[in-house]
Amino acid sequence: MRGTIATIAALACMSGTCLADPAHADIRSFNSAVEAGDFRGAVLAAAETWPEVDRASPDAADIAREFGWIAMLADEPSAALVYAKFLVEQGQGLPHPDTSPAVSRVLMEWAGLAAAASPNSRAKLVAALNARAATSGRDLISARAAQVLHVEAWRAGDWAQASLSAELAIRFIDELGAGQSPARFEMRRGMAAAAFMRAKTPEAYNATYDIVEELHDLIAVTPDGSIRDRLASEYFSAAAWGDAMYSALGSRQRATPDRRNTSGANRKAIGELLYPAPGDVSLPRCRISLARTFKQPGFPFNNRFKDFGGVVVYALNVEPGGTFSEPRLLVSAPHDGVAEAVQDVISTWRWRIDGGAQPPACRMPETHILTFEFALGR
Template sequence: MPASADIRAFNAAVQSGDYRAAVIAANETWPSIDRNGPDAVSVAREFGWVAMLAGQPNVALVYSKFLVEQGPSLARPDTAPAVSRVLHDWANLSVAPTPQARLQLLASLQQRGAATGRDLISARAAHALHAQAIAAGDWVQAYDSALLAIRFLDELGARSPPSRYELRRGVAVASFMRVKSPEAYNALYDVAAELADQVVATPPGPARDRLAGEYFTAVAWGDVMHGALPAAVRKATPDRRNSVRQLAEVLYPAPGDPALPRCRIGLAREFKNPGFTFEPRFRDLGGEVIYALDVRPDGTFANARTLVSAPHNGFANAMAGLIPGWRWRVDPGQPACRTPTTHILTFEFALGR
């Protein structure tokens, strides 16, 4: 890149993670960039990429439009026009999230996927398209975009980040929403099992927290999917929830003598299922909410944290008013045990009940 004060300010802002400051520096630098110079294409693509990271797709469009419209005819032509097109269509989708914009980005990603390469832009754009396709209930597009995103991550050598597990979950969910098959269910629980092992092997901190979040999401979605299998298929498909490693003691160890087991605790009294808002995207599916709650000595819970609400947030919203009335007790018949200070509580919503 040209050695100028503004470029140095841009680089410093990017390195510190202050993408908004980087966008300001980019906008100040761009007018002085020689459009026919050797760095014009790389500078424009970097500026556009950082603008997307800053959540400013309108700014990114300035740079991506230059790349798409002028890149091929520059004195130093764009050597990665497929990536530039992906950047442009990703920014356009972020500005105007229409079905046509999704189709255009998918086409650009497929064109990019026809060749090998390594770039972060395509991986992030495919991930963004996957999220929008799920929000729109376009399961074919959600499936295709997740597979592309996984491929682009693999090209980067990023084979086990949380985002890759999220995308594998997305592949399984999108497949299940098209055909309610035990194969999709088992694929998702395979993801949950891998995530459990990753959580155990990862030291406490933000990285483990992110993996744990993906674990709980995969488990909740898996349970919902098992309940939505056709009756005969469900009967023949083992319920895998008890075969996957449980993480309560890993994430929230109970105090006391480690030789004693962790106490099993539950609600002291039942409550009426509050129902939930119907979401057309997820017809034929029930729901599941998993909470982490602080356990108080007086039999109450505090500081309820929603770990996941699947397949949508309507289930957690339906439970919100009930949480203050919950009381806990140690399940009867247990030997001496350690009472946890944090409890993981799961609620299932079944259709018709």
């Protein structure tokens, strides 16, 4: 079949191996599905196209890797394994050998992990990522695979592996030139959190709050849009994790400053950056806080995090008469059970105005960011 379009070349760049002249298969339906964000449709199109791809083509390996990459984005690891195994088992014997065998190995082990997570499949992906790290290059497959490994290692409680995989992800993200991407901040937070789970040190806590302050500054200069929204999500996650870590420091709190008290100094409040209060900007924002009369939730005990308090952050609409509406969960740390414990009492929350400024001498916000904490040792 003939007649490809140039889109596949751009798509191949996504995984780090751009196609020079993929003129040996009709993959227009694959391209169209990917452009539309229909990755599952693209997987079906790839399956129809793959038998007709000329294995002697200079692009055969690159096409296989791109098909495998899209299959992983579609959460179809069994489909990805078809292409990844072809690359690993036959790629070097092709008339035009695979030029990125380390990436192909990562793809195969990532698909294997996604198909059946286990200590063995995680170890195989670690080995593949370490081999990839020993080479030069830039590709999204390795960066994404390392991120997925971090999540799986965290879920398994393998803190050493969670830390290593986050470090590798940062390495691969840096190769892509994405030093201020939300994904990189996420992996930095993950590495600090994994370090804290191994040894509850002020250094890991401070590393987390360094991320909070960097994100605050970055949000302040980033235009509205999806990237800013993702940076904001990482900001709240890092701040919540930092506060949860502080609760677990125990006696070391006495020698460790609580940085939530200082991180906002000389910075516009995060609530005003993300949800500016309407009105005359020369007036201050009214200070909203949680009234003290509300139903108390039970403590969300989790044995893995038994030394931690808990932090949950919501964005809520501010309604007349002291009520809130439309609570949106922003983060629950150090585990999801914190939000689950709070969920049943949100309807009892009421707001009040703190400080001397009252409307109309201050701007009444329409959205309030509320942090609820189960504190230990504060």
